Amino acid sequence: MVLAAVHFLLKVPSAVSLRAPLRRSLQVSSPGYPVCTSQNFKNYEAIKQQYRPEVPEYFNFARDVLDRWTEMEKEAKRPKNPALWWVNGDGEEVRWSFEELGVLSRKVANVLSDACGLQQGDRVILILPRIPEWWLVNVACMRTGTVLIPGTQQLTAKDILHRLQKSKAKCIITDDSVAPAVESVGPECQSLKFKLLVSEGHREGWLNFKELLKRAPSDHHCVSTKHQDPMAIYFTSGTTGSPKMTEHSHGSYGIGLTVNGSYKFRSLRHCVSAGEPINPEVMGEWKEQTGLDIHEGYGQTETVLICGNFKGMKIKPGSMGKPSPGYEVKIIDENSNILPPGKEGDIAIRVKPTRPFCLFTCYTDDPEKTEATIRGNFYVTGDRGIMDEDGYFWFVGRADDVINSAGYRIGPFEVESALIEHPAVMEAAVVSSPDPIRGEVVKAFVVLTSDYVSRDPEKLMNELQDHVKKVTAPYKYPRKMEFVQQLPKTISGKIRRKELRQKEWRKV
Structure with a gap:
């Protein structure tokens, strides 16, 4: 069983499983802070009726879920299941229990706070392949309250420069393959104070992550973060312009992503997709080869899951499905009027009178762009769509692309x-x-x-x-x-x- 909140929060690739019983884990946090009710949903109607997340004032995934699981394993005196199981293409593998993940992530937290002098709210850019250190830094940033900005190794020097200058990150963590690109743009980034190299070797001007990790103490007091405090900043894909900094909080990702969890991996039983719409022919070919439907989901960097073909739902090929239980989704016109079924308009999420907790906080350092997403009582996604008579949503295209x-x-x-x-x-x-x-x-x-x-x-x-x-x-x-x-x-x-x-x- 995969702990869905960790699985999605830490962007686990297929080679990694983060394990723990899902239903019980989502009901615990620090004492007195229930996070979320059981989500072993059987069908869409059950999801809508049962989804009642409790968002505490203070929440930190590292403390309230990962550390709590360590305590529960100790109290129950049961065998230690792996919290993270990593395998690479050469057969090398790493298995960490919850206790081991806790110890190692605390050591990394001390590297960030002691060796680098980072404080709560400081920003850290992380560009690594999916190696175990990637997850350690993720959890360590939660512990220290530093804001994680993940990036792919495909970023060019120009991309890295843009991210460093826009984010004003104080620290960057990467490996030998990306370090030269960082060095080429580093002098143009005044806010960059620390460079951590994940490597067995050394590089002038860089701190060696692995050596610091060996020497770091394993005790660390997790900072107290409110659910609305920033946890991570994701740069959008930039399909329609320069990538924007999308800020998510400890609540919007640490709790908001729990609704995404399909958690049994004993065999392939349920297939999901997101990112871009799947062509019907591809879905048909998948069904023919595997016997399974693909349950498409629709969301953005800003929103987590907006619509999905949830378990037990009838699938209409090409449809994005129905709204996530965390959102009230509508098709609206340019005057914020809700359009009837069959009418094309803007896909929007109701944010007034109550803003959904799982929606992003803001475009960092860009209040004008943040404000531009609001139309009347709605957050406007920038995508065009149609809702049919059965409540299914259909993607038409980006507003700029129509x-x-x-x-x-x-x-x-x-x-x-x-x-x-x-x-x-x-x-x-x-x-x-x-x-x-x-x-x-x-x-x-x-x-x-x-x-x-x-x-x-x-x-x-x-x-x-x-x-x-x-x-x-x-x-x-x-x-x-x-x-x-x-x-x-x-x-x-x-x-x-x-x-x-x-x-x-x-x-x-």
Whole structure:
């Protein structure tokens, strides 16, 4: 069994299991602070009825869940289950009990507070592969109250510079592969005071993380954090502009993510997906090969899960499912009016009179952008969608990506899905392109499969256009098409439609 809150909070990849009985763990925290009721839900209606999270004034996941589990194991005198089980591609593995995870994370907490002099509220950028130290730093930051800013190793020097300057981080923790990029931009970052290197070797100007860890004491008093205190800052994927700093609190992530938990891993029984909508053909292929449906979920860096196809729900292929029990989700117009089923509008979450605790706190250091997300009584996601008569939500596209051609509004995802169904198409991205008559038209950028690369481009384009006309409404077909070798993507793998759209409109 996987402790869902830890599993999602610490972004566990498939090679790692964080183990503990879910239902009991979510009912404990520090004495007198029940965190969440049992979430062994059987169906969507049960989820809506039973989801009643209690958000205490003070909450810290490291103290109130991880440490509490150590105490419970000791009191019960039962065998120690692994809290973290890590295995790499070479067969090397690490197993830590809750007690061991606690001891090691306290030592790392002392490295941060003593060797680096970091205090509660200071910001730390962490760029590591998914090695055990990655999780230790996560938990240590909770213990010290420092704000974690995770980053992928795919970040370029320019990306790192942007994150260091925007966040004003005092410390960065990384390894030998990323250290040169940090050094190249470090002089431009006045706030950066400490650089920790996770390596067996040494590097001038860097503190050696592993050596400091060996010498650090194992006793550390966890700071007292309120549930609304900042815990982590995530930079958005930047599909429509520069990445924004999205702040989450100890409550919004430490408690808010519990609703995401599918926790038995004895065999593959339940499949979920998120990030970008899955094309229906991919879902069909998965079902054919595994016998299992993919339960799609929809959310943002800012929100955690907004809608999902929860266990026991009937799945409508292509739908995002129904609202998470933590949110009241509506489709609204530009005047904040709630639209009826079947009408396209902005996907929004009600935040007044009560703001959901699992929603992000703010865009860090950017009150104007934070305020711009509020329209009337709603937080506006920036995505367009439709709700059907059964209460299921359907994704149309980012508001900036929707194409208005001769009065018709066309979402790129539907056209992309149609194109993907054709055997010639490996990937596709659809954007608006200027047109003197219609204002703008649909243009598709297509990556071909190997079997079709040598085909006649004009004939293939006509074939794909006819295919889209048959699969979707005829007016939605791409009047322009360009065959490319690859599509521009963010570091998280999302297609940068904005870049393609700007390329088209620069021609005007």
